[in-house]
Amino acid sequence: MKQVALWGPPSSGKTVWLAQLYIRLQRTNTNWQVFPASSATQAFIEEMRNLMTNQRRFPQGTTLENPVKIEYEFRHPAFPEHRRVFIEDRAGAVSLGETPDWLEAFSKVDGLVVLLDPNRQEYLSEVQTALENFYHKAREAGGQTDDRPVAFCLPKIDRLLRDANEVEFALQHPDAFVRDQLPADFIRFIEQYTGSRHKFFPVSAIGVQMDFGVIRPTVYYDERFELRLLPDGAPIHLLTPFEWLFQELG
Numbered sequence: 642m643k644q645v646a647l648w649g650p651p652s653s654g655k656t657v658w659l660a661q662l663y664i665r666l667q668r669t670n671t672n673w674q675v676f677p678a679s680s681a682t683q684a685f686i687e688e689m690r691n692l693m694t695n696q697r698r699f700p701q702g703t704t705l706e707n708p709v710k711i712e713y714e715f716r717h718p719a720f721p722e723h724r725r726v727f728i729e730d731r732a733g734a735v736s737l738g739e740t741p742d743w744l745e746a747f748s749k750v751d752g753l754v755v756l757l758d759p760n761r762q763e764y765l766s767e768v769q770t771a772l773e774n775f776y777h778k779a780r781e782a783g784g785q786t787d788d789r790p791v792a793f794c795l796p797k798i799d800r801l802l803r804d805a806n807e808v809e810f811a812l813q814h815p816d817a818f819v820r821d822q823l824p825a826d827f828i829r830f831i832e833q834y835t836g837s838r839h840k841f842f843p844v845s846a847i848g849v850q851m852d853f854g855v856i857r858p859t860v861y862y863d864e865r866f867e868l869r870l871l872p873d874g875a876p877i878h879l880l881t882p883f884e885w886l887f888q889e890l891g
């Protein structure tokens with residue numbers, strides 16, 4: 642049983658991604674299947690399906706008191722055993738604060754997904770601080786260097802993509818696409834901290850709509866200035882970072 646943790650500051654898109662991972666994977670042409678593995682996960686899915694698919698609204702920020710432990714079981718015919726992933730969907734504030742229990746939890750997982758949200762002014766230094774704390778804690782516990790795989794993800798990439806060529810590049814060359822967006826010294830820092838076991842992915846949980854090569858947004862503001870979802874966006878790298886982690890974890 643493998644355990645993967647998801648790190649991301651407030652509003653970086655963790656809850657939406659985890660919801661879409663189940664809701665949209667059902668409708669995607671992939672050999673991976675995902676199953677809710679706990680009643681809390683089932684309840685989370687029902688709530689998100691009602692909110693996002695029926696009402697076309699986004700969830701509220703996850704509260705500090707109310708983390709949801711998402712337990713998905715991933716199955717694939719080529720893997721003899723099912724991959725089970727426990728992801729605790731915590732409020733982003735926990736990711737930034739260095740609470741001892743979160744650091745402790747991180748030191749026990751097998752792999753990590755880190756969201757790099759460029760909408761936050763200090764996002765690169767926030768990520769650096771978090772990684773330094775994680776690795777310090779992990780070394781304290783294990784006494785060795787840390788070679789766990791990390792998938793670094795650039796969320797909400799739909800906002801950045803301008804045409805069909807960019808979508809294609811993001812889909813075909815995820816690592817190169819994100820490297821182009823990040824400063825060289827940040828990439829050097831990542832390489833120093835995570836060795837060779839890291840990969841970058843552009844992610845859009847809600848995706849884009851393509852109309853004869855033209856990109857249409859999948860969100861709009863309604864008459865109350867509330868951000869709403871349009872149906873039928875094609876998500877970008879919804880599952881790929883997890884697939885890559887499963888492969889790395891063997």
Ligand SMILES: Nc1nc2c(ncn2[C@@H]2O[C@H](COP(=O)(O)OP(=O)(O)OP(=O)(O)O)[C@@H](O)[C@H]2O)c(=O)[nH]1
Pocket residue numbers: 649650651652653654655656657658699700701702703704731732733734796797798799800844845846847848860868
């Ligand atoms: N354009 C776009 N916006 C997104 C996407 N995912 C999330 N958002 C927006 O980002 C907001 C925050 O997303 P959440 O998934 O709630 O973020 P979170 O990381 O769970 O936030 P906390 O629970 O506060 O830590 C949503 O209300 C949407 O407005 C996406 O794929 N594309």
Ligand SMILES: [Mg+2]
Pocket residue numbers: 655656657701702703730731732733
């Ligand atoms: Mg959340």
